[in-house]
Amino acid sequence: MSNATLKELSVQLAAGACSSVELSRDFINKINSLNKALGCFITLDAERTLAQAQAADAQRAAGRAGPLTGVPLAHKDIFCAKDWLTTCGSRMLANFVAPYDAHVVERCNAAGMVTLGKTNMDEFAMGSSNETSHFGPVRNPWNRDMVPGGSSGGSAAAVAARLAPAATGTDTGGSIRQPAALTGICGLKPTYGVVSRYGMIAFASSLDQAGPMARSAEDLGMLLNVMAGHDPRDSTSLERPAEDYNRSLEKTLQGLRIGLPREFFAAGLTPDVQRAVEAAVAEYKKLGATVVDISLPNMGLSVPVYYVLAPAEASSNLSRFDGVRYGHRAAEYTDLMDMYKRSRAEGFGAEVKRRILIGTYVLSHGYYDAYYIRAQKLRRLIAGDFVEAFKQCDVIMGPTSPTTAFKLGEKSADPVQMYLSDIYTIAVNLAGLPGMSIPCGLDGGGLPVGLQIIGNYFEEARMLNVAHQYQLATDWHQRMPRGFGV
Amino acid sequence: MKWEVVIGLETHAQLSTVSKIFSGAATAFGAAPNTQACGVDIALPGVLPVLNTGAVERAIRFGLAVDGKINPRSIFARKNYFYPDLPKGYQISQYELPIVEGGRVTIQVGDIEKTVQLTRAHLEEDAGKSLHEDFRGQTGIDLNRAGTPLLEIVTEPDMRSAEEAVAYARALHTLVRWIDVCDGNMQEGSFRCDANVSVRPAGSTTLGTRREIKNLNSFRFLQQAIEYEVRWQIGEIEDGRTIQQATVLFDPDTGETRMMRTKEDAHDYRYFPDPDLLPLEVTAERLAAVRAAMPVLPQARREHFVAQYGLTRYDADLLTASRELADYFDATASGADARTGKLCANWISGALSARLNEEGLDIARSRVTAPQLRGLIDRIADGTISGKIAKDVFDAIWAGEGDADSIIAAKGLKQISDSGELEKIVDQVLAANAQQVADFRAGREKAFNSLVGQVMKASRGKANPQQVNDILRRKLAG
Numbered sequence: 001m002s003n004a005t006l007k008e009l010s011v012q013l014a015a016g017a018c019s020s021v022e023l024s025r026d027f028i029n030k031i032n033s034l035n036k037a038l039g040c041f042i043t044l045d046a047e048r049t050l051a052q053a054q055a056a057d058a059q060r061a062a063g064r065a066g067p068l069t070g071v072p073l074a075h076k077d078i079f080c081a082k083d084w085l086t087t088c089g090s091r092m093l094a095n096f097v098a099p100y101d102a103h104v105v106e107r108c109n110a111a112g113m114v115t116l117g118k119t120n121m122d123e124f125a126m127g128s129s130n131e132t133s134h135f136g137p138v139r140n141p142w143n144r145d146m147v148p149g150g151s152s153g154g155s156a157a158a159v160a161a162r163l164a165p166a167a168t169g170t171d172t173g174g175s176i177r178q179p180a181a182l183t184g185i186c187g188l189k190p191t192y193g194v195v196s197r198y199g200m201i202a203f204a205s206s207l208d209q210a211g212p213m214a215r216s217a218e219d220l221g222m223l224l225n226v227m228a229g230h231d232p233r234d235s236t237s238l239e240r241p242a243e244d245y246n247r248s249l250e251k252t253l254q255g256l257r258i259g260l261p262r263e264f265f266a267a268g269l270t271p272d273v274q275r276a277v278e279a280a281v282a283e284y285k286k287l288g289a290t291v292v293d294i295s296l297p298n299m300g301l302s303v304p305v306y307y308v309l310a311p312a313e314a315s316s317n318l319s320r321f322d323g324v325r326y327g328h329r330a331a332e333y334t335d336l337m338d339m340y341k342r343s344r345a346e347g348f349g350a351e352v353k354r355r356i357l358i359g360t361y362v363l364s365h366g367y368y369d370a371y372y373i374r375a376q377k378l379r380r381l382i383a384g385d386f387v388e389a390f391k392q393c394d395v396i397m398g399p400t401s402p403t404t405a406f407k408l409g410e411k412s413a414d415p416v417q418m419y420l421s422d423i424y425t426i427a428v429n430l431a432g433l434p435g436m437s438i439p440c441g442l443d444g445g446g447l448p449v450g451l452q453i454i455g456n457y458f459e460e461a462r463m464l465n466v467a468h469q470y471q472l473a474t475d476w477h478q479r480m481p482r483g484f485g486v
Numbered sequence: 487m488k489w490e491v492v493i494g495l496e497t498h499a500q501l502s503t504v505s506k507i508f509s510g511a512a513t514a515f516g517a518a519p520n521t522q523a524c525g526v527d528i529a530l531p532g533v534l535p536v537l538n539t540g541a542v543e544r545a546i547r548f549g550l551a552v553d554g555k556i557n558p559r560s561i562f563a564r565k566n567y568f569y570p571d572l573p574k575g576y577q578i579s580q581y582e583l584p585i586v587e588g589g590r591v592t593i594q595v596g597d598i599e600k601t602v603q604l605t606r607a608h609l610e611e612d613a614g615k616s617l618h619e620d621f622r623g624q625t626g627i628d629l630n631r632a633g634t635p636l637l638e639i640v641t642e643p644d645m646r647s648a649e650e651a652v653a654y655a656r657a658l659h660t661l662v663r664w665i666d667v668c669d670g671n672m673q674e675g676s677f678r679c680d681a682n683v684s685v686r687p688a689g690s691t692t693l694g695t696r697r698e699i700k701n702l703n704s705f706r707f708l709q710q711a712i713e714y715e716v717r718w719q720i721g722e723i724e725d726g727r728t729i730q731q732a733t734v735l736f737d738p739d740t741g742e743t744r745m746m747r748t749k750e751d752a753h754d755y756r757y758f759p760d761p762d763l764l765p766l767e768v769t770a771e772r773l774a775a776v777r778a779a780m781p782v783l784p785q786a787r788r789e790h791f792v793a794q795y796g797l798t799r800y801d802a803d804l805l806t807a808s809r810e811l812a813d814y815f816d817a818t819a820s821g822a823d824a825r826t827g828k829l830c831a832n833w834i835s836g837a838l839s840a841r842l843n844e845e846g847l848d849i850a851r852s853r854v855t856a857p858q859l860r861g862l863i864d865r866i867a868d869g870t871i872s873g874k875i876a877k878d879v880f881d882a883i884w885a886g887e888g889d890a891d892s893i894i895a896a897k898g899l900k901q902i903s904d905s906g907e908l909e910k911i912v913d914q915v916l917a918a919n920a921q922q923v924a925d926f927r928a929g930r931e932k933a934f935n936s937l938v939g940q941v942m943k944a945s946r947g948k949a950n951p952q953q954v955n956d957i958l959r960r961k962l963a964g
Contacts, residue, residue: 200532235764325529368757
């Protein structure tokens with residue numbers, strides 16, 4: 001049962017083949033036996049989970065079930081969930097029980113979905129390997145010496161290990177797509193503003209976007225249908241008519257124009273990843289697509305631009321964690337300033353501190369114009385590259401990450417190497433575009449490779465169609481790390 | 487050496503919205519600590535600001551009232567600093583692009599009218615309150631005020647004396663209440679001023695180094711603080727010291743200002759546009775809608791009062807201290823000629839104001855309505871009663887005994903203007919006061935007044951005073 005997709009679970013629950021309580025108990029059991037080895041979850045609460053499952057079953061019995069009623073999922077621990085510990089992977093919030101639900105959690109609850117737990121993540125979503133979590137690393141189910149990627153590493157590994165059929169994630173510079181690629185699952189970052197950020201602990205507000213993580217494109221669409229929608233509590237949430245993101249899954253890809261940015265296939269890309277991506281493109285050609293050589297000339301600026309803007313916003317967003325009202329406060333301090341210093345020094349990990357320092361620096365008097373303002377200008381140039389590119393193609397494809405999963409500890413001493421892990425995903429956030437990753441092969445070591453599909457604004461349904469057609473023709477998304485099947 | 491004083495003011499006017507600028511929590515004053523602070527106000531992880539359109543509308547109304555430019559696009563920025571009563575670690579304010587730029591306020595100091603130019607007015611949120619006194623060795627934090635909408639109104643350094651600064655602050659105070667954007671309650675902190683003060687040798691065109699006096703919440707403190715600061719700065723310079731740019735606090739108990747911080751320890755606020763809020767767009771339609779709902783402004787009302795009722799600028803000023811008062815005057819004086827108009831002005835700023843003050847009422851709760859007051863004034867104007875009797879009638883109306891006509895009839899207060907009857911009374915008085923008559927004839931004018939008083943007394947105040955005068959003069963001359 002735990003190997004079933006959302007779609008299959010939806011059908012089975014509707015047919016009465018199982019109850020939500022049975023299903024949830026299955027997942028709880030599996031989590032209990034494997035979480036220690038993988039570190040996917042920070043918080044589990046079986047009682048609460050089963051109570052929610054019971055309520056879902058009652059709802060079904062009363063004839064009020066929707067497509068996902070009773071289906072379990074896991075929430076990244078960046079989303080506030082009422083009465084759940086919500087840590088954001090940080091010691092700073094290790095004691096923080098959220099008094100309210102994030103919009104995303106609210107929507108999933110309203111759809112009758114059952115929360116299995118809160119998943120591990122890089123501290124405050126800052127990281128690409130899930131190693132910055134205060135609660136320890138997450139291990140990649142494909143090879144436990146490897147990282148699962150980050151920052152949504154717990155969600156990705158949980159879905160890959162079949163500890164949850166789907167999970168929520170967030171993506172500021174690749175935090176859904178890169179871990180999806182490294183764990184062989186699917187992940188979608190929607191157009192900025194499609195999913196409300198209310199209740200999602202902010203990292204870099206102008207880049208943060210929540211999205212679904214699951215094992216097929218169709219499942220992503222089902223979950224996105226629940227997560228998306230206007231929310232007046234988020235001023236950047238877009239007011240658009242509701243849409244069914246799975247409405248065009250079955251459309252043919254005949255005539256689809258795929259743009260391949262030169263810059264995605266240049267130095268730094270490992271040969272195994274390149275081969276797998278090229279094979280996927282060849283498959284698309286078989287499905288009727290044509291390939292267009294495109295250029296995103298300012299792509300090379302996206303990592304430096306990102307590492308000015310994201311830390312700038314983060315340095316301000318994380319100021320509220322001061323030990324005054326909630327969260328970690330140092331046990332001893334001499335005065336107010338000392339309380340701030342000790343509480344924050346103890347509460348935040350090294351990567352978070354690094355980014356607060358960078359962000360504070362680039363916003364400082366005398367540096368603001370040279371860094372922040374310039375980065376904003378370059379951000380517009382990068383977005384402009386995509387506008388030009390989409391005049392020639394319908395979707396853009398390339399690798400999600402330059403490498404497959406790397407070893408725990410391999411890059412943690414070298415932040416720049418770590419940052420380059422997101423070199424293909426960051427530009428998409430800077431432009432506010434939708435992007436997704438789907439599995440497209442395995443490298444020589446048997447580790448999954450992710451294919452990135454980037455769409456134009458609000459083209460999520462088209463992207464899901466493109467991914468779904470590929471998944472009808474291939475079985476990479478059904479590959480499973482050894483030892484995790486049922 | 488002669489010194490010139492240069493003053494600019496920054497005023498924080500609390501906008502009179504029911505809820506906060508970025509959350510739905512109430513703004514009402516005086517609630518128990520932290521009972522009016524929601525998740526957004528206490529900056530829980532994950533919460534986001536949503537702009538209150540009522541605050542925007544009020545800012546636009548203010549911009550139109552001072553004839554400023556309403557920016558079609560303005561930006562909210564974060565002002566970053568750590569303080570326990572600032573829950574997010576930043577204040578949302580407007581920095582590079584405020585909603586209102588420019589504008590002016592006209593003030594009157596003595597006989598001189600002067601225009602104070604505004605630099606800008608921008609929207610921002612208030613911080614909470616730190617309570618240092620109530621907790622031994624600890625500080626209490628009350629976040630009820632956190633997120634309260636403020637309009638910060640900044641002037642050019644256009645004022646040249648404490649009197650001008652106070653006149654500006656008063657004019658601004660009248661204006662923000664007039665257009666219903668701020669309740670103006672200074673005790674509750676709804677209207678508070680920071681004064682930037684510097685001095686320079688008379689004739690100099692460069693500005694001296696300024697010191698900023700923070701948080702002045704009464705006109706009296708504003709006056710005292712500036713006067714003290716000016717004396718202090720002149721003293722320093724004349725003693726050969728230089729002024730350091732600084733922020734100071736005024737201590738009402740000592741009447742002195744004292745240093746809070748110098749420029750050296752000023753914060754770097756690291757302003758940047760708030761990514762949680764979209765640029766604030768004000769469309770032409772929205773602007774037109776706000777403009778259409780604007781009340782006639784005090785300046786125009788004053789001009790109207792002068793032109794229509796022949797009031798002096800001074801009277802017109804008094805009667806436009808608030809919109810309610812101006813409305814009351816208009817209702818009272820409606821259709822009146824200049825003489826009656828002047829009577830209306832005198833009665834409202836005289837007897838009525840005195841009475842309202844005595845009883846601690848505002849004009850809206852006056853127990854004499856505008857039509858009732860006009861009824862009384864009409865009887866004065868047509869000679870039915872004297873001004874003196876009118877005071878008694880006014881008291882009776884106030885006491886709820888009816889309107890002027892019914893009270894005059896019921897109490898028999900009608901003025902005696904019948905000359906036959908008056909002559910009889912005058913004759914009696916002259917006969918009974920031979921000594922005063924003799925005194926008057928001996929050239930002592932005071933005796934005349936005494937005789938008038940006797941006549942008035944004999945008529946129980948009802949004699950027409952002008953007629954009494956005339957008759958007495960005639961008879962004494964004869």
